[in-house]
Amino acid sequence: MGWLRRGSRTVExxxxxxxxxxxxxxxxxxxxxxxxxxxxxxxxxxxxxxxxAERGGVVVLAWHNRNxxxxxxxxxxxxxxxxxxxxxxxxxxxxxxFRADGVWRVWVGPIPRPRDVDVPRDTVAAKPPTIAGIPLxxxxxxxx
Numbered sequence: 815m816g817w818l819r820r821g822s823r824t825v826e827x828x829x830x831x832x833x834x835x836x837x838x839x840x841x842x843x844x845x846x847x848x849x850x851x852x853x854x855x856x857x858x859x860x861x862x863x864x865x866x867a868e869r870g871g872v873v874v875l876a877w878h879n880r881n882x883x884x885x886x887x888x889x890x891x892x893x894x895x896x897x898x899x900x901x902x903x904x905x906x907x908x909x910x911x912f913r914a915d916g917v918w919r920v921w922v923g924p925i926p927r928p929r930d931v932d933v934p935r936d937t938v939a940a941k942p943p944t945i946a947g948i949p950l951x952x953x954x955x956x957x958x
Contacts, residue, residue, distance in 0.1 A: 822904040825865070825896050830909075830923020832933050833875055833883025842880035843918040847911050858912035860925060865905040867897040875920060877911065883920040886934070 847859055864876040865885070873885035873893050885893055897905050909922040914933045921927040944950060 820902050820904055822864075822906045823896075823900055824906045824908065825893065827889065827893075827907050827909075827923045830921060830927070830931070831886055831889050832931060833920040833922060834886055834934060835883050835917075835919060839882050840918060843877070843882050843911060843920070846878045846880055846882070847918060858910055858927075861909045861911045861920070863907050863909050863920070863922060865893050865897055865907060867894040873897075875907070875922065877920070882911070882918075883922075885922070889922075 861877050863882070866874045866876060866881075868874055871890065871894065873890040874881050875883040875885060893905070893907070907922050908925060909920060910925055910927045911918060911920055912927065913919070919933055921931065
C-alpha cells in the first residue's frame with residue numbers, strides 16, 4: 815500500500831492579516847525562506863500556508879511543514895471553523911513571507927500584500943527551553 819495523500823481546500827481570506835509571530839518561529843521561517851541576508855536574496859516570497867486549529871482556540875500556520883505564525887483572534891474563529899468542517903482535508907491559505915524591520919513576517923490574504931499593512935509589534939513569547947517537559951531554567955532565571 816502506498817502513501818495516501820490527503821486533498822486540500824484553499825480558503826480565501828479577503829481582508830488579509832499579518833500573523834502573530836513567536837520568537838521561536840524565526841528559525842523555521844529563515845530555514846525555509848533562506849537566510850535573506852545574502853545580497854540579492856528575496857525579501858518576500860509567495861507562500862501556501864496550511865492552517866491547523868489547536869486545542870485552546872489557537873490557530874497555527876505552517877509553511878513547508880514548519881510552524882511559522884499564529885492567527886490573530888479575529889480571523890482565527892472562521893479559519894478554525896473551516897478546519898473543523900474539513901475533516902481530513904488540509905485547509906490552505908495563500909500569502910507571503912516577507913521581511914519587515916529585519917524580521918520575517920507572514921501575510922495571509924490576497925497577493926500582492928498591501929505595502930501599507932499594519933505589522934503587529936506584539937509577538938507571542940517563546941516558551942522557555944525544556945527537556946522532556948523539565949525547564950532548563952529556574953523561575954528566577956538562573957540556570958542549574
